[in-house]
Amino acid sequence: MSRDELVKKIAANAGTSQKVASAALTAVLEGITESLKKGEKVSLVGFGSFSVAHRKARNGINPKTKKPLKIPARNVPVFKAGKNLKEAVKKAK
Incomplete structure (x- = not known):
C-alpha cells in the first residue's frame, strides 16, 4: 500500500x-x-512500538571487492509488532 x-x-x-x-x-x-x-520510545497499544537501537561499530567485508572495511556505530529505528497486529497478520492467510 x-x-x-x-x-x-x-x-x-x-x-x-x-x-x-x-x-x-x-x-x-x-x-x-x-x-x-x-x-524516546513510541508505543501504540495493540499495534506496536517504535524505538531506537544502537548498533556498535564492527568490521565487515565489501562483497564486491572482498576487502575488509569498518562499519561505523549508529542508531537505527526498530519496530516491534504488538499482539493485535501479530494476530491479524497470522490469521490473514
Missing part, C-alpha cells in the same frame, strides 16, 4: 477529505520521527 492509498483509506474510514487525512498522517509520522530523534 502506497502513501496515497493509505490517505484514501483514512479519508474513507474517517469520513473526511483526503487533504485532512493527509495532514493527519503527516502529523503522526512527524510526531513518531521527532520522538525517535530524541531517543
Whole structure:
C-alpha cells in the first residue's frame, strides 16, 4: 500500500477529505520521527512500538571487492509488532 492509498483509506474510514487525512498522517509520522530523534520510545497499544537501537561499530567485508572495511556505530529505528497486529497478520492467510 502506497502513501496515497493509505490517505484514501483514512479519508474513507474517517469520513473526511483526503487533504485532512493527509495532514493527519503527516502529523503522526512527524510526531513518531521527532520522538525517535530524541531517543524516546513510541508505543501504540495493540499495534506496536517504535524505538531506537544502537548498533556498535564492527568490521565487515565489501562483497564486491572482498576487502575488509569498518562499519561505523549508529542508531537505527526498530519496530516491534504488538499482539493485535501479530494476530491479524497470522490469521490473514
